Amino acid sequence: MNKHLNTMEDNYFDSSNLYVFLYKYRLHLGVLFVLSALLSSLVSLNIQEKYKSIAVVYPSNTSSVAKALISSRFGGKTDIMEFGEEEKSEQLLEVLNSDKVRSKLIEQYDLMAHYDIKLDETSTPNYDLHDIFSENISYSQNKNMAVEIQVLDHSPDTAALIAQSVLDILDNVMNDIQKERAVQGFAVVKKAYHDLKSDLQEMEDSLAFIMSKGVLSIKSQSEVYGSAYTKAIAKGNMKVAEILQGKLDVLAKYGAKYISLKETLENERLRLSELRGKYDEAKVDAEERIQNYFVVTNPYAAEKKSYPIRWLIVLLSVVGTLLSGILAIFFYEQAQKIKAQL
Numbered sequence: 001m002n003k004h005l006n007t008m009e010d011n012y013f014d015s016s017n018l019y020v021f022l023y024k025y026r027l028h029l030g031v032l033f034v035l036s037a038l039l040s041s042l043v044s045l046n047i048q049e050k051y052k053s054i055a056v057v058y059p060s061n062t063s064s065v066a067k068a069l070i071s072s073r074f075g076g077k078t079d080i081m082e083f084g085e086e087e088k089s090e091q092l093l094e095v096l097n098s099d100k101v102r103s104k105l106i107e108q109y110d111l112m113a114h115y116d117i118k119l120d121e122t123s124t125p126n127y128d129l130h131d132i133f134s135e136n137i138s139y140s141q142n143k144n145m146a147v148e149i150q151v152l153d154h155s156p157d158t159a160a161l162i163a164q165s166v167l168d169i170l171d172n173v174m175n176d177i178q179k180e181r182a183v184q185g186f187a188v189v190k191k192a193y194h195d196l197k198s199d200l201q202e203m204e205d206s207l208a209f210i211m212s213k214g215v216l217s218i219k220s221q222s223e224v225y226g227s228a229y230t231k232a233i234a235k236g237n238m239k240v241a242e243i244l245q246g247k248l249d250v251l252a253k254y255g256a257k258y259i260s261l262k263e264t265l266e267n268e269r270l271r272l273s274e275l276r277g278k279y280d281e282a283k284v285d286a287e288e289r290i291q292n293y294f295v296v297t298n299p300y301a302a303e304k305k306s307y308p309i310r311w312l313i314v315l316l317s318v319v320g321t322l323l324s325g326i327l328a329i330f331f332y333e334q335a336q337k338i339k340a341q342l
Helices: 002-012 018-024 026-046 065-070 086-096 099-109 125-136 156-212 218-235 238-287 310-341
Strands: 051-059 137-141 147-153 293-297
Touching (some): 018 026, 018 310, 051 086, 086 137, 086 147, 086 156, 099 125, 125 137, 125 147, 147 156, 156 293, 218 238
Antiparallel strands (some): 051 147
């Protein structure tokens, strides 16, 4: 009879029956629950609070002031008010993740000291700094192709200031990159423009010299001088004929050069006009700047912390501890049964 009761008791408290199993070890699990709740609460209270500041921007479709506002050679394809597409957002993210933006931000806010990284306590200060930097400052592209800048910091004001500085540094870095190329391009166009202008001046001086010899219009002058020369010869007026012959000789000597210079000057003046337009555009791009993005959401100091979510930490800790305890007890009980059968 006792043996039968013991068998029933064993079956009744078999761990396969979850409810019975939990009831059997309710005291053990209760202790685990209380301890995990207390410890996780203490840990969560010691975690430094962080406040989040967010900025949302759209890239602009153009970064050239000349193309957007001055040039008429692009058929209105570059609208200064137009938002950029996905490719522009990806370019913006590349610049945000560059060393240029990171190093300027680290220097401006002395993040090594701000994040309490002590050089005498670590052998990899830069690695630690970049690791903490990545945790607190992140960039991403949302579903609408806008770029989000998120900054976490224990001070809400500092988080907002850093987010705003990211925007300022981003614009400066992009303009510096573009300006470096624009300055080089302007130097090339400037040299070509002044060289062509100098060549034109030489040709104009040569043409002026020829015209000072009396060469003004080859066709009309040849016809007039030729007709007058023929009439002078017919009348026997050799003095007039000699004068006219001198003029015809001058036309013969300088005529070809005059025609060549005239045609070349006409073509080169057109080239100079086009080059002047490029010169003006390149000069504007080299000397002026335009913001490379549209700010949709300006960063502001948060009134409520974003991290840590203490109740979630406690909940996850308690659930994890209870699950681990249940599994540990279950395997312990099974081990005891196997041991008893050996």
